[in-house]
Amino acid sequence: MTGEAAIGRIHMLAIEWIVDWQWVTADRLVQAAEDALRAGVDTPSLWFLAELGRSENAEARELFGGVLDELGLRPQLPGDRAGARWELAHWWAGQIAEGVLDPALGANLIWREAANELGHPQALQPFVRWASELDDWHEGFAMSRQRILDNIVAAAGDLVGRAPCGGVRPFPQGPHGR
Numbered sequence: 001m002t003g004e005a006a007i008g009r010i011h012m013l014a015i016e017w018i019v020d021w022q023w024v025t026a027d028r029l030v031q032a033a034e035d036a037l038r039a040g041v042d043t044p045s046l047w048f049l050a051e052l053g054r055s056e057n058a059e060a061r062e063l064f065g066g067v068l069d070e071l072g073l074r075p076q077l078p079g080d081r082a083g084a085r086w087e088l089a090h091w092w093a094g095q096i097a098e099g100v101l102d103p104a105l106g107a108n109l110i111w112r113e114a115a116n117e118l119g120h121p122q123a124l125q126p127f128v129r130w131a132s133e134l135d136d137w138h139e140g141f142a143m144s145r146q147r148i149l150d151n152i153v154a155a156a157g158d159l160v161g162r163a164p165c166g167g168v169r170p171f172p173q174g175p176h177g178r
Helices: 003-019 026-038 044-050 057-070 081-097 103-115 122-136 145-160
Strands: none
Touching: 003 026, 003 057, 003 081, 026 044, 026 057, 044 057, 081 103, 081 122, 081 145, 103 122, 103 145, 122 145
16 A cells, blocks of 8 residues: 555545544554555554554544644545535545446445435436446346446446536545546
């Protein structure tokens, strides 16, 4: 993992935290700190965070706030849950397009955690459609499962090309290299 990728991962954990802090456990924060340090990212709070036990949630969250400040990430974070959900949808789409995230899982995440919560915006409808098609898919279906997965990957590539949050990208180089 590169330093840029490690910082991107920390950024995405912060966005998940905005959506629902319970998603971001001490275990995930400690792992992200360890990975960042191995990648050459060095801040005082990262060292303290990496040394925590994986169940020390309150301490990990406090130190994570320090990590965000020391890396200058706080000003780049969306100001509300809706903006955070848009950024997550874009990140998941990038992960799908790069082949890092299974298209079926990614489409379901975008459908359930972004589209549903954002009032089903048009830009996310392809994921709703294809994830729903996969949920209903069976051997006699008119379209092959692989074709549906290919359509999800294509939709992900289309979404990655669009700017989230009303046209403003919250950071210049995201975790999936946009």
